[in-house]
Each structure stands twice: as structure tokens, then as C-alpha cells.
Amino acid sequence: MPVQTEFSAASSALGYFYQARYALLLLLQAGAGNDLSIERLDDVAFEQDGEPAELLQFKHSVQRQAGLTDASPDIWKTLRVWSTAVLQGQVDLDSIQLTLISTATAPAGSAASLLRPDSRDESAALSLL
Numbered sequence: 001m002p003v004q005t006e007f008s009a010a011s012s013a014l015g016y017f018y019q020a021r022y023a024l025l026l027l028l029q030a031g032a033g034n035d036l037s038i039e040r041l042d043d044v045a046f047e048q049d050g051e052p053a054e055l056l057q058f059k060h061s062v063q064r065q066a067g068l069t070d071a072s073p074d075i076w077k078t079l080r081v082w083s084t085a086v087l088q089g090q091v092d093l094d095s096i097q098l099t100l101i102s103t104a105t106a107p108a109g110s111a112a113s114l115l116r117p118d119s120r121d122e123s124a125a126l127s128l129l
Contacts (some may be wrong), residue, residue: 042057055085068100
């Protein structure tokens with residue numbers, strides 16, 4: 001039986017497989033004529049006419065109980081990635097959708113829960129963060 005050490009890349013590999021499989025599902029759902037990239041503009045990105053239309057960050061947790069609280073490292077790492085892309089002129093916030101896909105749960109009342117498509121309240125989320 002293989003032994004997993006603290007230096008094992010198994011969890012990272014599982015996260016990459018999850019990302020690739022989920023990206024394939026999204027591409028199949030989007031249909032023909034959509035361009036998708038993996039690990040180019042973001043973890044996954046959809047493009048239209050060579051311009052990014054949606055950036056997706058994936059967070060997959062196996063070893064720890066993950067939660068998308070306001071202090072969650074996954075939230076803040078994602079915000080850092082997207083903020084850097086905006087500051088570097090790689091994305092235009094007026095024409096792009098930013099999506100975080102996670103195996104973690106966003107607790108009720110958290111900033112992440114307020115940014116769900118069905119209950120979006122950007123002002124309230126911003127004030128929490």
C-alpha cells in the first residue's frame with residue numbers, strides 16, 4: 001500500500017484532474033463555438049474572439065474541511081489573482097464574468113454566499129470583506 005508523505009503531490013494532482021474534468025463539462029454544456037483555456041489566463045477561462053469572457057478559479061479540498069468564510073485563504077487568493085489581472089490590464093471588469101468553483105461551503109451570511117448567482121448582493125459582500 002502506498003504511503004502518502006507530507007511532500008506528496010496527490011492532493012494537488014486530484015485538484016488538477018477535478019479542474020480539467022469540470023472544464024470539459026462546462027465546455028460540453030456551452031456547446032460549439034466556445035474557446036476554453038486551462039492554466040493560461042486563469043485556472044479555466046472562456047474566450048470570445050480572443051478576449052476573455054469568463055475566468056474561473058477552482059478550489060478543491062481533500063485533506064481538510066474547507067469553508068469559504070470571509071477570512072478563508074481560498075477567497076483571498078482568488079481575489080489576489082483577479083485583482084492582479086485587472087491591475088495588469090489583462091481583464092476588463094465591465095466585460096468579464098469572474099467565477100469561483102469550490103468543493104467548500106460558503107456559510108450563510110458570508111461574502112461568498114452573498115455573491116452566488118441566485119442571491120447576489122455585491123455591496124453587502126464588499127462591506128463584509
